[in-house]
Amino acid sequence: MPKAIFWCVGIGTLTMFVCGYVGMLVVPDWKDYIGNENWMNTVLFQVSKMTGGEGFGIFFTAGYLTELAVFNLVATAAGARLLYGMGRDNLLPKSIFAKINKKWKTPHWSILIIVTIEFILGISANMTTLSNLVNYGALFGFAALNLSVIWLYYVKKKGESSIKLGSQANWSPKGAQHIRYFLLPLLAFFVIIYVWVSMDKLAQIIGTAWLVLGFLYLVIKTRGFRKLPPQLHL
Incomplete structure (x- = not known):
């Protein structure tokens, strides 16, 4: 499963890069449009019309x-x-x-x-705010995911080793393994924070307000975290 995820991300990235590059080859004077926000928002239509x-x-x-x-x-x-x-x-x-x-x-x-x-x-809301608002939840989830790796392996120390190492329970990284389980997740977290800070301010306000409301609702459902929240079964 992890290998399939890496393959999907790699193929998707390559496909988008190639399509974007080939599409921009159609526009010889693209530097004249790069600062035009309306043109950038409709670039696919513009390229299709030029083609x-x-x-x-x-x-x-x-x-x-x-x-x-x-x-x-x-x-x-x-x-x-x-x-x-x-x-x-x-x-x-x-x-x-x-x-x-x-x-x-x-x-x-x-x-x-x-x-x-x-x-x-x-x-x-405008297109920029809507796209950033959609990304707010994704960025928060990715940030939490990277921090959870560090929390699992270095704070709780209840992580599991890779399949190559025999899937050992309560395993702790050693040597160069710290790059994978600590350095890379920490670096990814700060990259996500940088992207989040650069988001549209209105999207940040709406997303944060929604996050706070969700947190308060969780506090109420768990009676101040004194009991577990209800389980969702899909």
Whole structure:
């Protein structure tokens, strides 16, 4: 599984780099547009129009909008399914999020809540803020993941060694292994913090407010961390 993850990241990075490089070759005077934010936000459309003319640009736009619609449907369904699971297992109010529509057999309240939030954000925030807001949660998760590696192996000392070393329990890194289990996670954490600081301020405010609300809700559900939170079963 870890090797498959590395292969996916490597192939995805190479594919995006090659596609971006080949696409920019179509624009010989790209330096004239690099400071134009509107042009940068529509660069795929601009490249498609330069490549195949106005007709191909329209064709690309139609396909792009269709892809966005399909992705939004899938993302909304996945989010609604997650909220339903959280409601069913009493992580969220069960009377709302675990409610199933009798006719369509769908968690309709979860879907309506997601669509309402999407609509409000869509008409009140710009593209930069929305993209940074999406990345806020991902960056927080990656930062927590890297810190958890250090916490597991150096604070709790309950980590497991790699398969090559026999998957030993309560294992502690030695020698050059500190690079993998301490130095790299710590470096990744600071890189993520640097990216986070560079984010749009409004996205930082909204994301942090949502994080604080989630933390306070966790405190309430665990009665001040005196009991374990409800378990989510997917």
